[in-house]
Amino acid sequence: MxxxxxxxxxxxxxxxxxxxxxxxxxPFEAGTFTDAYMVILLRTLEQDDETLIQALVNRMLRLQEENGAWKLVQDEESGNLTTTVECYYAILYSGYVKKEDPRMKRAKTFILKNGGLEQTTLLTKFVLLLTGQYRWPSFFPVPIELILLPIAFPFNLFSMSVYGRAHMVPLLVAADKKLEVKTARSPDLSDLHGHSRHDPFLEWAEADDSRKLHGTIHYLVKKVTDLPEHLHQLAISRAKQYMMSAVEEDGTLFSYFTSTMFMIFALLALGHSKKDPLIQKAVNGLNSFQTTVNGHPHIQFTTxxxxxxxxxxxxxxxxxxxxxxxxxxxxxxxxxxxxxxxxxxxxxxxxxxxxxxxxxxxxxxxxxxxxxxxxxxxxxxxxxxxxxxxxxxxxxxxxxxxxxQNKDGGWAAFEKNTDSRLLALLPIEESKGILTDPSTPDLTGRTMEFLGNFAHMKNNHSILKDGARWLKKNQQKDGSWEGQWGVNYIYGTWAALTALDAADVSSKQSTIVKAVKWLKSIQHDDGGWGESCLSDRHKHYKSLAASTLTQTAWAVDGLIAVSDFPDKSIRDGIRYLLAHIEKHPWTEDYPVGKGLADRIYFHYHSYRHFYPLLALAHYRKKFKNV
Incomplete structure (x- = not known):
């Protein structure tokens, strides 16, 4: 072609x-966790939307592996403990499959073999806590009074990312009440606890550092308020006020599935009934996230x-x-x-x-x-x-x-200067990814590329100079950059290269030379590129077994930006795109979007169409006479 x-x-x-x-x-496909959570939420609220519940269960069952496990991504070796627990719980709660079913028996064996409920990740533990399947610690290390600390303090609600706030505020309300909502249909997951006494969640919650954090927050709040006797109720009122002020027209909190789900539990903790209009509207909002994937309904994380x-x-x-x-x-x-x-x-x-x-x-x-x-x-x-x-x-x-632009010269996803070192040091699993919003190569790169190529900002402008300085400082030793919202080093490197080109950084500078060399070194024999989500787990580049259209387009587009002529790597990459645009191998269902490293990945069904188009258009525009 x-x-x-x-x-x-x-x-x-x-x-x-x-x-x-x-x-x-x-479709903005989120694996299985949103489907599982939707089933658990509907059963918890006793909203028996059987058509949807059964369809979501069927989709999950179709994705179960022969060994009983579910995978986070296709190239995960045997399965993923957290994903398996989520699907197992949801399917049992649906009532359509019993514990005695061979599929559930195999899933249980996998869960116990891999450490049980204790070794699931934090987000899933909260779902288990809120639905009475896990034990709340004696006290929650972050008290709800945190919400009262003024922004002048180094540790306050607004020193964390908006994504962190969207989830933390409703969880603080639920944790304050030690909320547990079980129903007559709740399955018994007590047989899924591992044999080890090691429980990362309880160890974190009951550690000395966590107790000190709890005490420090209480001390600081009492110092800055004139109503110490009403602190607790004031904090609860502020938390509810914050949530209600962030509810979108469709009833969802910040338009995210998980934050909305946690808000519903927070409202239950505050005494709202399961049939409360606020809760019903939020559920309807989540229902509106439905899409269809391979003929089955799927609940998107958002649209x-x-x-x-x-x-x-x-x-x-x-x-x-x-x-x-x-x-x-x-x-x-x-x-x-x-x-x-x-x-x-x-x-x-x-x-x-x-x-x-x-x-x-x-x-x-x-x-x-x-x-x-x-x-x-x-x-x-x-x-x-x-x-x-x-x-x-x-x-x-x-x-x-x-x-x-952040004070360090880069750009973050949502807010400015919300990369608190204190928050990153908190003994909370995944605290850096959840609670902070640091400058990243992909955000910095694409923002600079826009300012340079579309806003025509001069290359000697301090904004671009500071951005280029940040990118150079945060380049990996091998020449790549790590992406935050895409998989992963290919994504970050593509964004950085296009940014440096837009800022008129010479392609002969070592920063670009190293990046180009790295990109060429990981090119597959078929001319394409493919990176595994497991790069996050390994903390370095991990090749996917086959190339993907999207990651090939990213790599080629990055090389085009900083090249004066189409060398063999670029031409081979273009040939791969042309040969595979109308094919659909397994890699075209592989997620290359990222929400949370090693935990939440997204498959954008649009990417296979427009990213190759962009790379081909840029190639034609730059090299049409070569």
Whole structure:
């Protein structure tokens, strides 16, 4: 297949898949954990949506391995303990499969062989705690009074990431009440405890450091308030107020599945009935996250419509669709309608700037992120040249973007300067990934690429210079960069290379030379690239057994950005894309999006279409005469 033909086919495919409102609604697949949690939540609330519950159970059963386990990712060796516990629990709670079923017996054997409930990860332990399947510690190390500490303190609610707050606030309410909600249908998981007395959760909760943390927070709160006798009730009221202020129109908390689920448990802890309208609206919101994957219903973590729409519109324009093309006009109108006008939590650390960003999901109105903002701005740039209203929206978004640079020179996902060293040191499993929002190579890279190539910021501007300095400082020894929201070193390296090119960093500088050498060294024999999610577990690059279209497109696009001519690596990568665009091997269902390292990965069904299109379009644009 020729490049022009491949581009035309991909453009046609994307045009056909556009929705009437101008958006693209490809599935945002989250493995099995959201399906499992949905079943557990519905059974806990005694909302017997049997059609949905049975369909979700069937999907989980289809994904069970022969040994009884479930995997987090396809190339995991035998199975994943946490994922298996989640599916096992949900399927038993559904009532459609009994413990005596051979599939459940094999799952139980796998769970016990791998340490039992004690060795599951923190998110799952909280689900087990809230539904009466695990023991609350004698006290929770982080008291709810934390919410009363002013932002001037080095440790406070707003020193953690908004993602951390979205989950921590409802959990603090539930933990304060030691909430346990069991029903007549609750399965008995007491036989899933391991034989070892080692329990990371209880050890953390009851450790001396945790007791000191608990005492310190209480001491500080009493020092700064005039109502010490009412502290506890005041903290609970503030927590509820925070949650209610962050509820989106569809009833979800920050439009995330897990934070909404925890909010529902927090409301139960506060005395709301299971039939309360707030709870019902939240459940309906989660129901709206339904999509279809391989003919089965699946509950998405959220919707990815802004991300998909902005990236696809940009890729189509790089493939020479004009702003006045009906496809682009509809996408532009959709994106303009989704720009934020409300102040969100980000204003706490960046009070002098007006709203202007974009969020990830359809209904997100208060939690913008840098990725979706720069992606939307790229898609609007050409239209802004000839339309005053679009230009004003573009300027507002660009101002917000540049103002969100961290003091270290990089950019984070959601907020500014929320990378507290104190929070990262907390003895909480996954605390760095959950509670902090540090500068990352992928966010820094794509923001710089937008500012340099689309906002035409001069390369000697302090913003770009500081960003380039941050990237150089945070390069891995092998020449790569680690990605935060994609898998993983290929993702981060692609973003960094395109950023350095946009900042006019010479391709002869050692930073770029090392990165290019590394990318070429991991290219597969078939000309493609493929990286395993297990890179996170191993803390270094781990090759996938086969190449993927998306990761090949990332690698090729990065090399194109910093190359003056298409060498063998680039040409081989292009050949791989052309040969595989219409094929669908197992790697095209492999997740290359990341939510939380070694815990939450996402399969974007849109990526296989628009990322190859982008790489091919950039190749044609730069090397058409070579």
């Amino acid at each position: 020729k490049i022009d033909e491949a581009i035309e086919r991909l453009v046609t495919k994307l045009q056909e898949d556009q929705q009437e409102d101008g958006s693209w609604q490809y 990815a419509s802004i991300w998909n729409t902005s990236l696809i519109s940009y890729a189509l324009q790089e493939a020479n669709l004009k702003p006045e093309d009906p496809t682009i006009k509809k996408a532009t109108e959709y994106l303009l309608d989704k720009q934020h006008y409300k102040y969100g939590d980000w204003v706490v650390h960046n009070p002098a700037v007006k709203p202007g960003g974009w969020g990830f999901s359809t209904i997100n109105t208060i939690q913008p992120d840098l990725d979706d903002t720069t992606s939307s701005l790229r898609a609007l740039t050409a239209s802004a040249l000839n339309d005053k209203d679009i230009r004003e929206a573009w300027k507002r978004g660009t101002t917000w973007t540049s103002s969100m």
